[in-house]
Amino acid sequence: MNENxxxxxxxxxxxxxxxxxxxxxxxxxxxxxxxRLVSNRFVTLQQWMLQLVSKQMMSIHNSKxxxxxxxxxxxxxxxxxxxxxxxxxxxxxxxxxxxxxxxxAIPLWTGAVITGFRNKTKASLAHFLPQGTxxxxxxxxVIIETISLFIQPMALAVRLTANITAGHLLIHxxxxxxxxxxxxxxxxxxxxxxxxxxxxxxxxxxxxxxxxVFTLLVSLYLHDNT
Amino acid sequence: xxxxxxxxxxxLLEVKLGELxxxxxxxxxxPSGIAGAFQRGYYRYYNKYVNVKKGSIAGLSMVLxxxxxxxxxxSYKELKHERLRKYH
Numbered sequence: 001m002n003e004n005x006x007x008x009x010x011x012x013x014x015x016x017x018x019x020x021x022x023x024x025x026x027x028x029x030x031x032x033x034x035x036r037l038v039s040n041r042f043v044t045l046q047q048w049m050l051q052l053v054s055k056q057m058m059s060i061h062n063s064k065x066x067x068x069x070x071x072x073x074x075x076x077x078x079x080x081x082x083x084x085x086x087x088x089x090x091x092x093x094x095x096x097x098x099x100x101x102x103x104x105a106i107p108l109w110t111g112a113v114i115t116g117f118r119n120k121t122k123a124s125l126a127h128f129l130p131q132g133t134x135x136x137x138x139x140x141x142v143i144i145e146t147i148s149l150f151i152q153p154m155a156l157a158v159r160l161t162a163n164i165t166a167g168h169l170l171i172h173x174x175x176x177x178x179x180x181x182x183x184x185x186x187x188x189x190x191x192x193x194x195x196x197x198x199x200x201x202x203x204x205x206x207x208x209x210x211x212x213v214f215t216l217l218v219s220l221y222l223h224d225n226t
Numbered sequence: 227x228x229x230x231x232x233x234x235x236x237x238l239l240e241v242k243l244g245e246l247x248x249x250x251x252x253x254x255x256x257p258s259g260i261a262g263a264f265q266r267g268y269y270r271y272y273n274k275y276v277n278v279k280k281g282s283i284a285g286l287s288m289v290l291x292x293x294x295x296x297x298x299x300x301s302y303k304e305l306k307h308e309r310l311r312k313y314h
Contacts, residue, residue, distance in 0.1 A: 007304050014300065026293065030286070032272065041281045088290060090297040090305075 005172060009165065012092050024094045027081040050077070057219055064119075065222050075104070076215040083164055083207030087200070095210075096165045098157060104214075105156035112221040113149075127224060156217060163210050167203045174199060 012019040034043040050073060057076075058069050079095060086093025094100050116124035128145040129138065174196050181189040241249045254262070275285035298305070307314055 004304070004308070008301075012300055019300065029268075030289070032276065040277045040279070042276050042285065085290075085293070088294050088297075090294060090301055092297065 005169065008092070008168070008172070009096050011097070020092070020094065023092050024082075024100075027078065027085060030081060031077065057215065061219070061223055065219075068219075068222055071108070072215050072219055075108070075218065076211050079104075079160070079211035079214055080208050083210060084204070086164065086168065087203055087207060093164060093168065095160055096168065098161045101157035101160045102153070105153045105160075108218045109153040109156065109221055112218065112224075115222075116224065124224075152217075152221065156214060160210050160214055163206055167199075167206055170199055171196070171203065 012023060031046060032043055034040070038044075039047075053076060054069055054073050057072060058066050061068070082093060082095050085091055086095070113124070116127075128142050128149070130141070130145070133141055174192060178189050178192040178196055181192055238249075253259070275281065275288065
C-alpha cells in the first residue's frame with residue numbers, strides 16, 4: 001500500500017520513451033479551432049467560455065497589459081484542462097509535478113517583474129515600500145517586501161502542486177478505505193463512500209479554481225508592473 | 227482472374243487475403259505518410275462526431291473513454307498486484 005500510493009505520481013515512461021510528452025500534449029486535441037462565424041456546438045461553447053473568462057480577467061489591465069491576453073488565456077485553459085483530465089481514473093496529471101509548475105511560474109513572474117523594471121523603474125522600486133510606513137520601520141519593511149517579492153514564483157508553483165497532489169492522494173486513500181471497510185462494516189463503508197463523493201465534487205471545483213488562481217495571480221503581478 | 231484496380235489504390239476491406247502482405251508493404255511509412263495518416267484519422271473522427279449540426283456529448287466522451295483505456299493499459303503492470311486473488 002505504501003509503495004502503491006505514490007506510484008501514480010511517477011512520470012509515465014514506456015520502454016524508456018517519455019510518454020509524458022503525449023499526455024501533456026493531449027489536452028490540445030480537445031480544443032479544436034474553427035474559422036467559421038457559426039461553428040459546431042463544441043467550438044461555440046468553448047469560444048463562449050473563453051470570451052467570458054478573458055473579459056473578466058483582462059478588463060483590469062491597460063493596453064500594455066492586455067498584450068498578455070493570449071498568454072494568460074492559454075495558461076488558464078491548459079491548467080484547467082490538465083487538472084480536470086487528471087480526475088479521470090488511472091490518468092496522469094502533469095500539474096502534480098513541481099518541475100512543470102515551476103517551469104510555468106518562474107518565466108511568467110520574471111517576465112512581469114522585468115517588464116515593470118524596464119518600463120516603470122521608479123514605480124516598480126516603489127512597490128518595495130508600502131505607503132505611510134513610519135520612518136524607523138523602513139529598512140526592515142524593505143527587506144520583508146523583497147523577500148515577499150522573491151517568494152511569489154515559488155508560492156505559485158508550490159500552491160498548484162500541493163493542492164492537486166493533496167486532492168489526488170485523499171481520493172486514493174478514502175477510496176482504498178471504502179474498499180477495505182466494505183467487508184468489515186457496510187454502514188461505515190457507506191459513510192466513507194459519501195465522503196468520497198463529496199471529495200470528488202470538491203476536486204472538480206479545485207481543479208478549476210487552481211487554474212483560475214494561478215492565472216489571476218500572474219495577472220495581478222502584471223498589473224502591478226504595467 | 228486478374229485484378230482490374232491496381233493494388234495500391236484499394237481500400238483495406240477490398241483487399242483479398244492473399245494480397246494482404248503486399249498491400250501492407252505498399253503503404254506509405256515515411257514520417258510525412260504517418261503524419262498524414264494521423265491527420266486523416268483525426269479529421270474522420272472530428273467530422274463524423276463533433277463537426278455536426280447537433281453534436282452531442284458522445285463525441286467528447288468517446289475520446290475521454292479511449293484516454294482512460296490507454297492509461298489503464300499503461301499502468302496495468304502496477305494494477306496487476308491489486309487484483310483480488312489469494313496468491314499474487
